[in-house]
Amino acid sequence: MDDKKVRVRYAPSPTGYLHIGGARSALFNYLYAKKFGGDFVFRIEDTDVERNIPGAEESQLHDLIWLGIIPDESTEKPNPKYAPYRQMEKLDIYHKFAQELVSKGYAYECYCTKEELEEMKEEQLRNGVKSFKYDRRCLSLSEEEKEKYKKEGRIPSIRLKMPSNHTLKFHDLVRGDVSFNSDDIGDFVIMKSNGIPTYNFAVVVDDHLMEITHVLRGEEHLSNTPKQLQIYEYFGWEPPQFGHMTIIVNPNGKKLSKRDLNILQFMSQYRDLGYVPEAIFNFLFLLGYTDQNGQEIFTKEEAIKSFDPKRLSTSPAMFDQKKLLWVNSTYIKKMDNETYFKFIEPFVNKIEFLNNLSKERKDEISLMFKNEISYGAQIIDLLNDIIVLKTDLDDAEKEIISKESASKVCALFKEKLEKLSETNEENVKNIFNEIKNETELKGKEIYMPIRIKLTGVMHGIEMYNIIDILGKEETLKRL
């Protein structure tokens, strides 16, 4: 077993786009594979045909690749030995295995209708039982009864027959020994009446056939594990090693829900806002994992090197958007200028005011904001704060420009600026120094009125940069 090549997987259902939870789960599996020289497989669990949405599979895969989590095998890069990589393409295989369990007496046909099941559930509820367990009424159906049901048009599902008082235990990669009793688990459906396997059955078959050795998944799957273990046992297959990571919670301590609009969930949203894939990779890594030495900024290689599944947290991690912002901004600051220009270009291009400028000029302006922004799209707001003059001043702002010294400063500045041939950093700084000497006013009394005249706000980037962006003509107009 030890010499078996490590194979891990990320197996989303194509019911939505790649979101934080999925990406993190993929990330840790990827790290595991790379840490131990194994392969990372991308496979699709599309058995819930009602909820599948077109395009989800592709975007899941491509967002993953964007993040740098690159599968060794995938729906687009299948290894013939393990294909197909979509569950709906291997229905016959599940069918065959399910029949095998039936013939061995480990599973049985269930002819109950949805309504009957519903009724059963309600009755159990009335009797104070809140966790529904199938009452096994179809367990020992005679052939005649089955025929009768079939004539009624009923199509059976297949349920796994759970043994009684059987301990299902496993060693969890992150939580240690965990055990369940089979009595607490009802006979669950493995093949739906529409001929499609349920998740718990399909994963087992897939993981076995694909020779998956380790499964790192969310805590929400912890209670699925004994069910799957029982299937492995019936088949006589060796189960992979499981590891259950904590869920990610929102600031209210609740599981991050896809409907939680307060938090951006999808990778595509982050991409659109100008988050750096390496930064998200890094941030995701921090979500429930701490490095031995407390390191927090990692390249992919460093993350692989640091990764140790035993150090995965056992208590839920809150999704901290401020920390993401911080991580992202450190990645932006770290970029060399060429990389930064390429990164920021699409956002700068959205600003009409700059449309006619040369690439070099746009780069120059972009650079003024490199230390200022936490994500790409932020530059749009910051630039607009300068370009679009705010006219509805608040009291504090009004007070500053209404001072006698203010109008004096503005007039003086205007006069000096007009004479300037070039409004570069040095020249503009000189003007300010001259005004300082001539008027003996404090820096604040000089800069603030001009700042407010030029932008309408009391904060922002360096004055000479503002003037540089606006240009001499526009600057004079605003004074």
Next chain:
RNA sequence: GCUCCGUUGGAGAAGUGGCUUAACUCACUGCCCUCUCAAGGCAGCAUUCACGGGUUCGAAUCCCGUACGGAGUACCA
């Protein structure tokens, strides 16, 4: 309800019986720099590890209870 998992500061956490007067990072606060914002630099921020018992010379660390939080409890994945 039942099953399973968890509980160290606002957040992520380090910590695996004495070196912990609890590391580090984000956030926050203050100071420096500075016209301002940001960046950067410096400093502050848990006398205490949910609570109650126990084991021990010694416990955040081991054991037992209680409380609280979470996940699951589907012919969803």
